Amino acid sequence: MKTNSLLFFVLMLTCCCSSVKSVETNSKTSLFDTKWIVKTINGEKVKIAKESMPYLQFSDGTLIGYSACNRINGAYTIDKESIVFDRMLSTKMYCHETQEIEQLFMQTLHKVKQWQIKKQTLQLLDEYKNVIIELEQE
Secondary structure, three states, X not given: OHHHHHHHHHHHHHHHXXXXXXXXXXXXXXXXXXXXXXXXXXXXXOOXXXXXXXXXXXXXXXXXXXXXXXXXXXXXXXXXXXXXXXXXXXXXOOOHHHHHHHHHHHHHHOOOOEEEEEOOEEEEEOOOXXXXXXXXXX
């Protein structure tokens, strides 16, 4: 009887610890497990066709995305709330309809110094902690 009780206790403890760990992981990795669609740049709503909407995806220090015309990729480093983008590359297509948005997005992305997630919105901030790009989960 004691062996069964001890086995049940160990099994319950293992299950509880596993579920707590997965909740912690999910909250910490929410930045990484999603496609982030740009909604605003410098406080202005991005108004272009859905298929041209810029987006970012973060995974293991690698950033991939779309800038309204071209595919982008590079590296990033996160330290608490700070973020640094590095080795950014882009294809070089020209899209007349989305050129302004693409240029604004890329210029603003280079100014990003910090990040935070509030109410399922990823906010990218400049050095003065102003929100300069807002993205929502797809």
